[in-house]
Amino acid sequence: xxxxxxxxxxxxxxxxxxxxxxxxxxxxxxxxxxxxxxxxxxxxxxxxxxxxxxxxxxxxxxxxxxxxxxxxxxxxxxxxxxxxxxxxxxxxxxxxxxxxxxxxxxxxxxxxxxxxxxxxxxxxxxxxxxxxxxxxxxxxxxxxxxxxxxxxxxxxxxxxxxxxxxxxxxxxxxxxxxxxxxxxxxxxxxxxxxxxxxxxxxxxxxxxxxxxxxxxxxxxxxxxxxxxxxxxxxxxxxxxxxxxxxxxxxxxxxxxxxxxxxxxxxxxxxxxxxxxxxxxxxxxxxxxxxxxxxxxxxxxxxxxxxxxxxxxxxxxxxxxxxxxxxxxxxxxxxxxxxxxxxxxxxxxxxxxxxxxxxxxxxxxxxxxxxxxxxxxxxxxxxxx
Amino acid sequence: xxxxxxxxxxxxxxxxxxxxxxxxxxxxxxxxxxxxxxxxxxxxxxxxxxxxxxxxxxxxxxxxxxxxxxxxxxxxxxxxxxxxxxxxxxxxxxxxxxxxxxxxxxxxxxxxxxxxxxxxxxxxxxxxxxxxxxxxxxxxxxxxxxxxxxxxxxxxxxxxxxxxxxxxxxxxxxxxxxxxxxxxxxxxxxxxxxxxxxxxxxxxxxxxxxxxxxxxxxxxxxxxxxxxxxxxxxxxxxxxxxxxxxxxxxxxxxxxxxxxxxxxxxxxxxxxxxxxxxxxxxxxxxxxxxxxxxxxxxxxxxxxxxxxxxxxxxxxxxxxxxxxxxxxxxxxxxxxxxxxxxxxxxxxxxxxxxxxxxxxxxxxxxxxxxxxxxxxxxxxxxxxxxxx
Numbered sequence: 001x002x003x004x005x006x007x008x009x010x011x012x013x014x015x016x017x018x019x020x021x022x023x024x025x026x027x028x029x030x031x032x033x034x035x036x037x038x039x040x041x042x043x044x045x046x047x048x049x050x051x052x053x054x055x056x057x058x059x060x061x062x063x064x065x066x067x068x069x070x071x072x073x074x075x076x077x078x079x080x081x082x083x084x085x086x087x088x089x090x091x092x093x094x095x096x097x098x099x100x101x102x103x104x105x106x107x108x109x110x111x112x113x114x115x116x117x118x119x120x121x122x123x124x125x126x127x128x129x130x131x132x133x134x135x136x137x138x139x140x141x142x143x144x145x146x147x148x149x150x151x152x153x154x155x156x157x158x159x160x161x162x163x164x165x166x167x168x169x170x171x172x173x174x175x176x177x178x179x180x181x182x183x184x185x186x187x188x189x190x191x192x193x194x195x196x197x198x199x200x201x202x203x204x205x206x207x208x209x210x211x212x213x214x215x216x217x218x219x220x221x222x223x224x225x226x227x228x229x230x231x232x233x234x235x236x237x238x239x240x241x242x243x244x245x246x247x248x249x250x251x252x253x254x255x256x257x258x259x260x261x262x263x264x265x266x267x268x269x270x271x272x273x274x275x276x277x278x279x280x281x282x283x284x285x286x287x288x289x290x291x292x293x294x295x296x297x298x299x300x301x302x303x304x305x306x307x308x309x310x311x312x313x314x315x316x317x318x319x320x321x322x323x324x325x326x327x328x329x330x331x332x333x334x335x336x337x338x339x340x341x342x343x344x345x346x347x348x349x350x351x352x353x354x355x356x357x358x359x360x361x362x363x364x365x366x367x368x369x370x371x372x373x374x375x376x377x378x379x380x381x382x383x384x
Numbered sequence: 385x386x387x388x389x390x391x392x393x394x395x396x397x398x399x400x401x402x403x404x405x406x407x408x409x410x411x412x413x414x415x416x417x418x419x420x421x422x423x424x425x426x427x428x429x430x431x432x433x434x435x436x437x438x439x440x441x442x443x444x445x446x447x448x449x450x451x452x453x454x455x456x457x458x459x460x461x462x463x464x465x466x467x468x469x470x471x472x473x474x475x476x477x478x479x480x481x482x483x484x485x486x487x488x489x490x491x492x493x494x495x496x497x498x499x500x501x502x503x504x505x506x507x508x509x510x511x512x513x514x515x516x517x518x519x520x521x522x523x524x525x526x527x528x529x530x531x532x533x534x535x536x537x538x539x540x541x542x543x544x545x546x547x548x549x550x551x552x553x554x555x556x557x558x559x560x561x562x563x564x565x566x567x568x569x570x571x572x573x574x575x576x577x578x579x580x581x582x583x584x585x586x587x588x589x590x591x592x593x594x595x596x597x598x599x600x601x602x603x604x605x606x607x608x609x610x611x612x613x614x615x616x617x618x619x620x621x622x623x624x625x626x627x628x629x630x631x632x633x634x635x636x637x638x639x640x641x642x643x644x645x646x647x648x649x650x651x652x653x654x655x656x657x658x659x660x661x662x663x664x665x666x667x668x669x670x671x672x673x674x675x676x677x678x679x680x681x682x683x684x685x686x687x688x689x690x691x692x693x694x695x696x697x698x699x700x701x702x703x704x705x706x707x708x709x710x711x712x713x714x715x716x717x718x719x720x721x722x723x724x725x726x727x728x729x730x731x732x733x734x735x736x737x738x739x740x741x742x743x744x745x746x747x748x749x750x751x752x753x754x755x756x757x758x759x760x761x762x763x764x765x766x767x768x769x770x771x772x
Contacts, residue, residue: 017659024655031648060552061486061499063451063724064585090452097633156448159617199588232554232586236488249496250719250726254637257716261645264412268649271409272656278401279663366401 007307010280018312021276025316025359026323028269029352033324034331035262036348042248042255044341048176049240053112054209054217056224057243059234062088065203066233068190077223079216080209084109085186087205091153091162093143100139102153102182104189105208110134112210115173122147122168130188132167136179140169158189160196175343209237266355273363277309281367288371289379298372305371309364310357317356321349387680387688395664395692396699403696406660410700410748411707413646413653418708418741420642422731423716424635430729431631434569435623438600439512442593442610445617449630449723450484451501455590459616463593468606470598472508479595480509483578485585486725487552489541498726499719500537500544502552503570504578512594516570521546521561524576531576532561536728540717544574553584569627572717572728594623630722650748653700657752661693665760672760673768686761693753694746701745708741709733 011018056074058064071083086109089102107127110116118126118134126132135145145151149166164184172179186204194201211220221237228235238246248255281288288301324344332342396403435441442463443453460481463469470478483504488497503509507526510516524530533544538559543550549558557576565571578590597603607620621629665672672685711731720727 016662020655020659020662024652027648027651027655031645035645059488060585061488063486092446096448154446156446157452159444159446234554246497250498251721252496253716253718258641261416264416265645265649265652268409268412268652268656271405271412272652272659275402275405275409275656276659278405279659283663283667 003303004307007304007311010284010304011308011311014280017276017279021273021312022316022319024269024272025313025356026320028265029317029320029356030323030327031265032262032355033321033344033348033352034328035258035265036351037324037328037342037344038339039255039258039262040345040348041339041342042251044176044339045178045244046241046248048115048174048178048341049244050115051217051239051241052211052214053240054211054221054224054237055240055243056207056209056235056237057205059225059236062205064233065200065205066207066228066235068202068204070204070228070233070235071207073227074207074209074224077220077227079211079213079220081212082108082111082210084112084208084210085204085206086208087186087189087203088157089153089155089182089184089189090157091155093151093153098143100142100180100182101178102184104184104186106186109183109208112208115177116170117173118168118170126167129165129167130185130191131163131165132185133164134168134170134183135166136181137169137171138179139182140166142180145169158193158200160192162192176341178341208240266359270359270362273309273313273359274366276312277305277363277367278370280308281305281371284371285374285379288374289376292374293376293380301371301374302368305368306361306364309367310360313356313360313363317353320356321352324349324352385680385684387675387684389691392688392692392695395668396695399664402660402663403699406656407696407700407703409656410653410697410745411703413649413748414701414704414741414745415707416642416649417646417744418705418733418737419711419731420638420646421737421740422708422711422733423729424638424642425734425737426716426729426732427631427635427638427727429732430567430571430727431569431627432624433515433566435625435627436513436515436596437622437624438597439594439623440597440603440606441621441623441626442595442618443591443621443626445611445619447619450482450592451486451723451725453591455481455592455618457589459618460590460593462613462616463610463618464595466606466609468597468599468602468609470596472511476508477595478508478512479593480506480512481578481590481593482506482509483581483585483587484591485581485587489537489544489550491540492542493540498541498717499724500541501573501723501725502531502581503573503575504581505575506578509575509578509594512596513565513570515566515568516563517565518561519564521559524560526577527580528577529555529557529580530560531557531574532563533559534571534573534575535562535564536571536715536717537574537726538562540728550574553581555584567730569630569727572726631720631727633722634718634720634727646744650744654748654752657693657696657749658756660696661689661753661756662759664692665689665756668760669763669768669771672763673765673771676763676765677769682761686757689757689760690750690753693749693757695749697745697749697752698742700748701742704745705738705741 058066074083085106087104089104126134145166147166151164153162217239224237225235328344447453464477464479472478485502486499489500490497524532537544546562549556610618610620715730717728
């Protein structure tokens, strides 16, 4: 008990220095937590992907469509439960910076996503209205969309001003579900294209394929691609997870940079913390010598320094972790639909705690070695 | 009377470990700060140098990028016949009708696919971009399945090296040349004959058109004429503007993320400097008293301690910049969200970045050193002398 008391009193001896070091620790642990949450958000689409869904797209690249007739052939592949068509719409809502994903989908699409929860009456309304759209809860909150509102998007891929009526708002079954999407009718898009640009009608951007048995994913993908081999639009089928990972891989350089920087902040705080501990140890040289002269073993002095360093690191870490949650909430809502999923994961908290403890231990290494080696006579003579 | 400069410098030398740790923390912050500015500068340079101010890009109204745009042959003919389009030797219009598509290629170093821009150009296409120079092999011959690859693509993607073949659009294409576009965005593209690409991709329309203005001042008149013509529904942008718009989101993202991080990190470094300087003041109380007793004024003591903090941060700044300068060897390739295609750019160090980073370091030193220096200056002579 006396021992803990001694550590606590030592820590509070230089109140200003302790407060400054704590502040630095809090900022660093908080920054580290936010950065790894950003990285997590990057992978959110991958995490939310289901293994029972495949995505078939044109083998050349995503911007090339496939004929609408492919749906029929894909449905005949063994193990396929249902097939839905989807087109990336890419419209602009008022200003290009208001980005959110818009997909033109046909009716079976929602059947494949049990994680999207839509009120049944709203679903019926959506089916009946050609201009109807279903939007995610988060998207609706960001832009203040309500059921019955008219939303106009300016098409970039499909020219013109498009008018939609919000018929439903979907919620996510789990916190990981992306609730920032905007779903319009594929039929509406197609019929408009038939009138304005017949060449571009009856084209599907990608097919969402649901399997009755997820373990057949590899075979089913191969069979679907074999079906369209040597046709005008060869296909590439992969699991939803692989498809999402492909997207993340394209921006991998950014993810790597954020990761690197998040470890850099730990090094910065390590330098600050090590400095504090080094100063503490040097100032107390005479004290350590006195303790030793009284008969305390060098290990006692070492424990004292480690205890102080760890106490500081753990208190700073705890405050930093506690602050991560509210700050992440604010940050997440400020980013709006850019990061559909901004949640602090358990892994992030564990990493934060581990780094705080590591900083505490490493910062105490050199000072404790110095203190353990202090010669009693020289130490007593020292004036700090 | 001023306290000699060497006093501040030598004090840093006496406490080697503390100085190294504090300067080290600052160096890391300056490194992040400089690296972000360098990255943004590299991106800007890549995309701005891609365009030439005398060239005009025509895309479909509202389509935002060449990849999403479509331009019918008859509309292209109308645009080409405008008087503002420059006339080259032999009475040929200096315009290139182009077809831009994305294809998926595999990287050499991993099996990860990435989107690569394929640009079909007319005969005039290369002439409109004087920065594009063939560095190996030769130019593709029109009317054949030959393509040339940008340096960044040729190095990093399978099948894009000289003499290799890439398969897309149901055909095999031989890479007969590698070109260097002096670090512009074209380095990340594959070029071939537009009249070969269009049937291969089964596209009856061009994506966009690029032409050179006969006179740079005529842009506004041309833009007016094209955008007011109800038949066309087209948009005209100077090529420089077009590429700047293309990278706006990515550039903003890098800048905001980087600057936010720098600010947060600098809090840590400032605190480090403050701790060090407070300790320096505390352990030298008697010394400060002596200085004051010798007749040095409060302002001189303040200046001496501030200088010490500034020297400390300058060391950090120089070390951080030195570390950051090594980043120039690194090329970053990532997907540009707006064009959905792979873009390679490198960290670029410019004199303004050096100055900004050093100023940033000094500002951290000033912020961290001011309060401790003030405390030193305020010490009473008698109390300070007694402290020893």
